[in-house]
Amino acid sequence: MNIQLKKCHGSNNDFILIDEITNSFSFSDLDRENLALALCDRNSALGADGILFVMESDVADAKMRIFNADGSEASMCGNGLRCAGRYLCELLQKDEIVVETLKANLQVKKAESIFNQIPTYQVEISPVLFQLDQLPMNLARETLFNDKVPELSEELLFSAVAVPNPHLISYVDSDTIRSNIQKNIAEYVNGPNDLFPDGVNVSFVKFIQEGKIYVRTFERGVGFTNACGTAMSASSLISCLLKLNSFEDGIEVYTNGGKVRCVVHDYNGEYKIDLIGNATYLYDAEISVEIKKPESFTIVQKYDLPEQKEYEQLEAYVKEVINQEILI
Numbered sequence: 001m002n003i004q005l006k007k008c009h010g011s012n013n014d015f016i017l018i019d020e021i022t023n024s025f026s027f028s029d030l031d032r033e034n035l036a037l038a039l040c041d042r043n044s045a046l047g048a049d050g051i052l053f054v055m056e057s058d059v060a061d062a063k064m065r066i067f068n069a070d071g072s073e074a075s076m077c078g079n080g081l082r083c084a085g086r087y088l089c090e091l092l093q094k095d096e097i098v099v100e101t102l103k104a105n106l107q108v109k110k111a112e113s114i115f116n117q118i119p120t121y122q123v124e125i126s127p128v129l130f131q132l133d134q135l136p137m138n139l140a141r142e143t144l145f146n147d148k149v150p151e152l153s154e155e156l157l158f159s160a161v162a163v164p165n166p167h168l169i170s171y172v173d174s175d176t177i178r179s180n181i182q183k184n185i186a187e188y189v190n191g192p193n194d195l196f197p198d199g200v201n202v203s204f205v206k207f208i209q210e211g212k213i214y215v216r217t218f219e220r221g222v223g224f225t226n227a228c229g230t231a232m233s234a235s236s237l238i239s240c241l242l243k244l245n246s247f248e249d250g251i252e253v254y255t256n257g258g259k260v261r262c263v264v265h266d267y268n269g270e271y272k273i274d275l276i277g278n279a280t281y282l283y284d285a286e287i288s289v290e291i292k293k294p295e296s297f298t299i300v301q302k303y304d305l306p307e308q309k310e311y312e313q314l315e316a317y318v319k320e321v322i323n324q325e326i327l328i
């Protein structure tokens with residue numbers, strides 16, 4: 001069969017978007033898993049952090065499902081929702097829509113450009129759950145907020161939160177960011193282990209100054225990525241709870257893949273986060289693929305799209321900030 005796809009990114013967290021609304025593919029979940037394994041493989045002709053499948057929904061304007069590069073399905077993807085949200089807004093010719101995801105129906109809207117003329121979308125990140133059984137994380141306590149987990153480190157303080165995909169967050173200094181500590185912890189909790197039976201996204205965060213943080217994330221099902229939208233949102237929330245930042249104020253979140261703005265809302269102890277950032281199209285392509293043997297897919301045609309040029313200016317600016325604040 002032939003599949004038309006769009007390659008896109010949010011903060012250089014890159015995705016293959018497959019439209020199951022316009023095309024009636026009737027994939028099974030095993031097909032989606034195998035497509036993710038084959039098409040996201042960085043040694044293949046495509047390569048990506050995940051596949052976004054957009055579909056019809058009975059309860060919202062449309063549905064998005066996200067499959068990680070290792071074929072696992074995640075309940076949410078913030079950077080992916082900006083890309084799928086843009087695609088769906090354009091398809092449905094609306095500026096504001098509701099998208100069904102695995103665990104929640106989320107608002108998406110076109111927003112003012114975050115930098116120059118870069119296409120920018122705002123997505124809702126919720127629900128926010130602190131109970132450890134929601135991640136799940138096996139510790140003999142109900143929640144984990146800025147506390148030690150001796151199984152992981154004798155020094156670092158961790159917070160655990162599901163938004164609703166699971167995140168483990170530690171605020172650290174630049175030396176720790178540059179060390180192998182994050183890699184070792186993240187590989188441990190994403191391998192066979194007793195603490196996180198389903199794995200977890202692991203972020204190390206550096207507070208730069210009020211309203212400005214840097215986040216580096218090792219994603220469950222992928223490895224280190226340029227950025228993770230739900231991780232940037234969860235890290236912003238933790239920064240407010242740590243009183244480093246304020247609720248309702250914009251927080252500029254820097255990553256190796258770019259910069260977004262997060263606004264954390266506190267509705268009487270119920271939290272929601274707005275994640276505002278780019279949704280950039282890289283190219284359109286058509287592949288020929290045997291669905292039972294997707295690893296032997298070939299590219300039939302590919303059209304590069306011009307948007308990345310503008311994004312490169314944001315990348316240059318962000319690189320300067322990271323060099324000053326993190327590397328030195």
Ligand SMILES: N[C@@H](CCC[C@H](N)C(=O)O)C(=O)O
Nearest residue numbers: 074077078079165228229230
């Ligand atoms: N990159 C995403 C999150 C993708 C899912 C994650 N790897 C998981 O398994 O939870 C984002 O932008 O939020």
